Amino acid sequence: MGLPAAGARFVARSYRVAIVVVTALALAALQLRAGSDLEASGAGVGDASVAERLDRRPPRLDGAGQDLQLVDVGLCAPVVEVVEPLDGKAGRCDKLDCVNVIVLMADARVTGIPVEDCGEPLIDLSTCDVTRIDGRKTDPAGDWRQLRTGVVDRLGHAASALPRGLQLLHIEGYRPARLQARYFNAYRTQLAASRPDLDHAELHRLASRYVSPPDIAPHSAGAAIDLTLCEDDGSEVDMGTRVNASPEESGGGCYTDAASISAEARVNRGVLIAALSEAGLINYPTEWWHWSYGDRYWALQSGSPVAKYGTVDRSLMNEFGQRDLA
């Protein structure tokens, strides 16, 4: 008993591993090419060459598990996240390669992008056969299952590109602005308690690594989804950290490019990245589980002059997810 099933499971897993490896290799090739294109155009990474930025790179940190503080340095034109250990020696976290650049959600290049809302309605994911739906963020009104239809269409493409045996697992979509404000203020208060040296502006900026400021939040536009991968039986795949792990809790492992996670988790993240990127969604690089389409951050990363989706108030919408004009 069990041997035929175990054999079939082994074959299925081997098949999936092969697809994963091929996908990861293809993704690596794409990233290398994208990096070359970026360098050639000079877009988004300042004027310095890769070699010049390498030369300017601060020394790597030794000793894992140090209590880290995030600071900015002007390595490149955009904001770059590096770490400073409590002993005061400047250094760079292993989670970042020298050419990786992270623009935070509170950056003026994001907040300054205008919104021309196309009026697309929200749709309940439970009415679509696109993702498996997790219940940890459930709310009485069903807000967490709502997304703009354009986002759901792209999730459908991503789901169909996954290796056999894997599914997208939806955690949270639309989030009313008042709930977003509560999340943001709670995290900023937590940061302020541990970093009394920071002023209001710096607290606001650092809080945006993990929770978007409420006025520009992609979740409140129905443009963002928090999700992970699961197997057909619903069991979550190892992605290195739990969904919604903070930078402090995970030691930086929540950063999409974190080097501190296991090889298996790295491959699994690669599968998620390949499927969602190919479908046109954009990742927020401090949270591997956060992907969006049509919001300001998507506009910045995709080169669109405007965002397609702005903040929506679901209480003003009718049963079809459209603004009720009556």
Ligand SMILES: [Zn+2]
């Ligand atoms: Zn999110």
